[in-house]
Amino acid sequence: KAIRLEDYRPPVYWVDRVALAFDLDADTTRVQARLEVRRNPASSDPNDLILNGEDLELQRIRLDGRPLEPARYRLEADRLILPGVPERFTLETEVLIHPAANARLEGLYLSEGMLCTQCEAEGFRRITYFPDRPDVMARYRVTLKADKTRYPVLLANGNLLDEGMLDDGRHFAVWEDPFPKPSYLFALVAGRLEKRTDTFTTMSGREVLLELYVESHDLDKCDHALDSLKRAMAWDERKYGREYDLDRYMIVAVSHFNMGAMENKGLNLFNSQCVLARPETATDDDFERVLAVVGHEYFHNWTGNRITLRDWFQLSLKEGLTVFREQQFCADEASKAVRRIEDVNLLRTRQFPEDEGPLAHPVRPDSYIEINNFYTMTVYEKGAEVVRMLCTLLGWERFRKGMDLYFERHDGQAVTCEDFLKAMEDANGVDLSQFLRWYTQAGTPRLEVACHYDAKARTFQLNINQWCPPTPGQPEKEPFLIPVTVVLLDPEGREIPLQLAGEAAPQGSERVLALSEAHHAFRFVNVERPPVLSILRDFSAPVKLMLDRPLDQWHFLWRHDTDPFNRWDAGQTLISQVLLAQIDRNAAVLDPHLVEGFAPLLQQPLADRAYTALLLQLPEEDYLAEQMDVIDVDGIHRVRETARRELAAALRDDWLSCYHAHHRPEEWADTSAAAIGRRRLKNTCLSYLASLDDPASHDLALQQYRTARCMSDQLAALRAIVCDAHPAKTETLADFYDRWRHEPLVIDKWFALQAADPSSGALERVRKLLAHPDFDLKNPNRVRAVLGVFARQNPVHFHARDGSGYQLLADWLLNLDRINPQVAARLAQPLTAWRRYDPQRARRMHQALERLRQADISKDLFEIVTKALEG
Numbered sequence: 009k010a011i012r013l014e015d016y017r018p019p020v021y022w023v024d025r026v027a028l029a030f031d032l033d034a035d036t037t038r039v040q041a042r043l044e045v046r047r048n049p050a051s052s053d054p055n056d057l058i059l060n061g062e063d064l065e066l067q068r069i070r071l072d073g074r075p076l077e078p079a080r081y082r083l084e085a086d087r088l089i090l091p092g093v094p095e096r097f098t099l100e101t102e103v104l105i106h107p108a109a110n111a112r113l114e115g116l117y118l119s120e121g122m123l124c125t126q127c128e129a130e131g132f133r134r135i136t137y138f139p140d141r142p143d144v145m146a147r148y149r150v151t152l153k154a155d156k157t158r159y160p161v162l163l164a165n166g167n168l169l170d171e172g173m174l175d176d177g178r179h180f181a182v183w184e185d186p187f188p189k190p191s192y193l194f195a196l197v198a199g200r201l202e203k204r205t206d207t208f209t210t211m212s213g214r215e216v217l218l219e220l221y222v223e224s225h226d227l228d229k230c231d232h233a234l235d236s237l238k239r240a241m242a243w244d245e246r247k248y249g250r251e252y253d254l255d256r257y258m259i260v261a262v263s264h265f266n267m268g269a270m271e272n273k274g275l276n277l278f279n280s281q282c283v284l285a286r287p288e289t290a291t292d293d294d295f296e297r298v299l300a301v302v303g304h305e306y307f308h309n310w311t312g313n314r315i316t317l318r319d320w321f322q323l324s325l326k327e328g329l330t331v332f333r334e335q336q337f338c339a340d341e342a343s344k345a346v347r348r349i350e351d352v353n354l355l356r357t358r359q360f361p362e363d364e365g366p367l368a369h370p371v372r373p374d375s376y377i378e379i380n381n382f383y384t385m386t387v388y389e390k391g392a393e394v395v396r397m398l399c400t401l402l403g404w405e406r407f408r409k410g411m412d413l414y415f416e417r418h419d420g421q422a423v424t425c426e427d428f429l430k431a432m433e434d435a436n437g438v439d440l441s442q443f444l445r446w447y448t449q450a451g452t453p454r455l456e457v458a459c460h461y462d463a464k465a466r467t468f469q470l471n472i473n474q475w476c477p478p479t480p481g482q483p484e485k486e487p488f489l490i491p492v493t494v495v496l497l498d499p500e501g502r503e504i505p506l507q508l509a510g511e512a513a514p515q516g517s518e519r520v521l522a523l524s525e526a527h528h529a530f531r532f533v534n535v536e537r538p539p540v541l542s543i544l545r546d547f548s549a550p551v552k553l554m555l556d557r558p559l560d561q562w563h564f565l566w567r568h569d570t571d572p573f574n575r576w577d578a579g580q581t582l583i584s585q586v587l588l589a590q591i592d593r594n595a596a597v598l599d600p601h602l603v604e605g606f607a608p609l610l611q612q613p614l615a616d617r618a619y620t621a622l623l624l625q626l627p628e629e630d631y632l633a634e635q636m637d638v639i640d641v642d643g644i645h646r647v648r649e650t651a652r653r654e655l656a657a658a659l660r661d662d663w664l665s666c667y668h669a670h671h672r673p674e675e676w677a678d679t680s681a682a683a684i685g686r687r688r689l690k691n692t693c694l695s696y697l698a699s700l701d702d703p704a705s706h707d708l709a710l711q712q713y714r715t716a717r718c719m720s721d722q723l724a725a726l727r728a729i730v731c732d733a734h735p736a737k738t739e740t741l742a743d744f745y746d747r748w749r750h751e752p753l754v755i756d757k758w759f760a761l762q763a764a765d766p767s768s769g770a771l772e773r774v775r776k777l778l779a780h781p782d783f784d785l786k787n788p789n790r791v792r793a794v795l796g797v798f799a800r801q802n803p804v805h806f807h808a809r810d811g812s813g814y815q816l817l818a819d820w821l822l823n824l825d826r827i828n829p830q831v832a833a834r835l836a837q838p839l840t841a842w843r844r845y846d847p848q849r850a851r852r853m854h855q856a857l858e859r860l861r862q863a864d865i866s867k868d869l870f871e872i873v874t875k876a877l878e879g
């Protein structure tokens with residue numbers, strides 16, 4: 009059942025051209041396909057043509073214009089096989105498919121009356137018979153025919169060649185994509201849509217038409233996405249010299265969508281959550297996500313579409329690289345420090361646990377049962393870190409030279425991770441063979457760091473060991489090539505010029521040390537005074553740092569580190585150590601370090617207010633969990649909440665004056681970085697104050713809720729009201745619902761906020777949400793807002809000792825799996841970490857998984873559940 013990288017065979021047949029004709033209808037759509045097929049001279053396999061196909065009703069099949077007798081082909085459940093076909097021929101097929109019945113949201117499906125497609129990874133085979141693999145690249149011409157009133161807009165990839173009326177009152181459109189592409193990038197849309205348009209002039213002076221298609225009531229939520237798109241297009245020209253290549257760039261907002269968005273050539277489809285935004289209904293976080301996802305999908309045009317994948321094992325070749333480009337883009341467009349912190353937070357709270365658990369896999373996996381299960385934190389986020397390390401090791405100029413060669417050499421090809429590294433090597437004359445291990449070995453490496461200052465010799469000795477724990481199927485690991493960025497700070501917090509033993513003179517103050525062995529020793533000389541080490545600056549590698557030092561040194565770095573990431577991280581380390589020790593001792597006394605760290609930030613916030621807000625954040629519960637051998641969900645929550653309340657009380661006046669200093673209601677529609685920063689800082693203050701649970705803070709939250717004109721402020725106030733036992737909780741939630749009942753994306757927030765509410769009775773509340781008339785198992789956003797949020801963001805109740813949270817999730821996964829296996833498999837993942845919990849919880853999680861395994865489940869869910877039980 010498992011597919012393995014080592015079994016890769018080049019395709020036996022190429023398809024040069026595809027002509028598709030769709031008779032579109034929600035219940036039954038007719039798909040006619042004409043493929044121009046040609047033998048691949050490089051393949052020595054037998055001359056059978058094997059086409060993928062699932063849930064297709066074959067009506068007709070013709071070879072070179074003549075009907076094919078049933079004896080000349082074999083129809084299996086998921087394949088169509090034509091033995092002994094000629095060197096070159098035309099194959100025509102006609103199939104029927106049923107979009108309205110397609111709840112998996114893969115292939116052609118119906119979303120709010122609109123017909124649309126999702127083909128990555130293997131959805132095209134649910135549309136027509138085809139060699140549905142990314143290394144078969146073809147030119148597509150697509151004819152769409154449909155009822156004109158129901159489907160006035162007809163879109164597909166590329167350029168519009170023709171459109172008009174048909175005799176029977178229907179209309180048609182013909183689209184052609186001049187660029188060869190793999191089938192996973194195919195897309196079509198038919199619906200009653202309106203559009204907002206704009207233009208972008210490329211660096212060579214071509215004018216590109218930009219179109220964003222939405223339902224008419226969302227026309228007021230388009231500006232930000234269009235603006236983001238123009239910024240992304242300009243950025244990719246400036247930063248990478250990459251220009252857009254078609255005359256038209258279309259984006260369509262879709263309300264039922266399994267993932268965030270899809271980079272189909274010239275016709276991106278977006279989860280409406282990742283594209284629609286205006287200040288009244290979307291938060292600042294939403295605005296930032298729109299910028300990021302619009303950028304991400306746009307950057308795929310070069311890293312993914314023009315250069316695509318040989319096979320799905322190479323997924324990170326496009327995803328890791330594109331996430332890295334997206335990160336660079338967002339860092340350039342707003343606050344570098346904030347974006348880096350958010351990325352590392354995500355990596356450490358979500359990817360690190362994946363690497364420690366039964367689903368651990370390398371950035372380039374070597375086997376899978378269902379490829380959709382490998383759109384993971386490891387492939388995306390760790391994959392991006394791997395590209396970032398290359399950039400750190402080579403430096404930006406040399407990295408860019410490598411990228412230029414990669415684009416030049418592989419444009420129009422379907423390639424591998426090795427091809428990418430080879431371009432980096434050849435452009436720079438370096439050997440990256442050891443670096444390849446980041447793609448092939450799973451697990452998070454540990455860096456054990458010890459240092460010693462010798463006052464007499466005036467030397468600073470730095471010893472670093474690396475090792476990596478075993479992961480499923482990989483008991484031993486070879487050392488990685490790890491860039492470790494270091495600086496030494498003097499007692500005033502100034503960077504010291506660095507001179508390694510053997511060097512004639514100091515060379516700058518920041519060094520990238522490249523570790524290639526299991527043990528390294530570095531000796532810095534001429535160090536006049538005892539320094540403080542700032543290491544792994546900007547999180548230069550996705551590793552766990554193990555460095556024991558007195559709290560005072562972390563505290564010093566929290567105030568003085570010259571690297572904004574490390575400064576924030578020092579605070580997180582310090583607070584984590586304090587809180588973890590309190591969980592151990594089962595006691596909680598406010599540590600004076602915390603108040604001393606927070607007070608100056610409140611009294612004199614840094615110029616970057618959003619960054620200041622992050623410095624004032626306690627480590628997330630899942631970050632604390634990640635650092636415990638046996639996760640104590642109750643202890644973590646109790647200790648963290650106590651710290652929050654005590655900090656609120658100890659610094660009450662500071663929180664309050666900082667709140668008022670940054671409360672600018674008149675800025676509600678301003679989404680500049682500065683205004684967002686002020687709102688973030690203010691709402692951070694509000695969340696601390698709300699924990700005080702007294703009339704003054706109740707008033708403050710309610711006042712903000714009532715007067716807020718933007719969703720950021722309204723939701724922050726609502727969160728303070730919901731999560732901190734406010735007397736007006738019930739009526740405010742009801743008010744919010746009434747106000748926004750016609751905005752599904754806002755109602756998702758209403759569901760999510762309640763699913764995350766940690767106060768007692770959570771399970772009952774979640775049951776009620778699941779029974780609410782607006783809950784819909786067919787809408788992934790709604791399902792994630794309730795089940796996903798409950799399992800990930802309400803740990804105390806999801807992990808209730810009696811197993812009731814696990815049971816609820818398993819019950820609903822069984823329902824969901826019959827509708828949408830891809831989403832079910834994803835939502836099952838919180839159960840897979842069972843080994844990290846105490847025996848009682850572990851047993852109950854195991855039972856829930858066991859129950860799923862016994863049921864009749866999809867292969868998507870089966871892969872997750874069995875690996876979790878075995879791993």
Ligand code: ARG
Pocket residue numbers: 128129266267268269270271304305327380383
């Ligand atoms: N390529 C898309 C993106 O990252 C993700 C699509 C994944 N879809 C899926 N069914 N697994 O931009």
Ligand code: ZN
Pocket residue numbers: 304308326327330
């Ligand atoms: Zn992507």
